Amino acid sequence: EDEHHAIDTSNISGLDALKYLVEQSQMTASDLGNLLGNRSLGSKILRGERELSKTHLRILAEHFKVDAGLFL
Numbered sequence: 001e002d003e004h005h006a007i008d009t010s011n012i013s014g015l016d017a018l019k020y021l022v023e024q025s026q027m028t029a030s031d032l033g034n035l036l037g038n039r040s041l042g043s044k045i046l047r048g049e050r051e052l053s054k055t056h057l058r059i060l061a062e063h064f065k066v067d068a069g070l071f072l
Contacts, residue, residue, distance in 0.1 A: 014071040015048060021064045022046070035063060 022032055033042030036056050044050040052060070052071055061068035 014052070015046075017066075017070050018052075018060065019046060021060075021066070025064070035059060 022029075027035075029043035029046050030039050031042065032045065033039040036042065036045075036059060041050060045052060045056075057068040057071055060066075060071055
């Protein structure tokens, strides 16, 4: 897809990208937290109160099938 329909994400923050993917996947903040290992963590991350760790980046990249750099 990158070859034929590359999307410029340079002006999108990592948090905005995450919010979009969570919404498109019809996930809740709790679902996100469960994915990352702590149910309450999802809402804190989506509100910008917590940063993503390297482990979180790896989990999100694998789950959403995207490059981890998207969330930086």
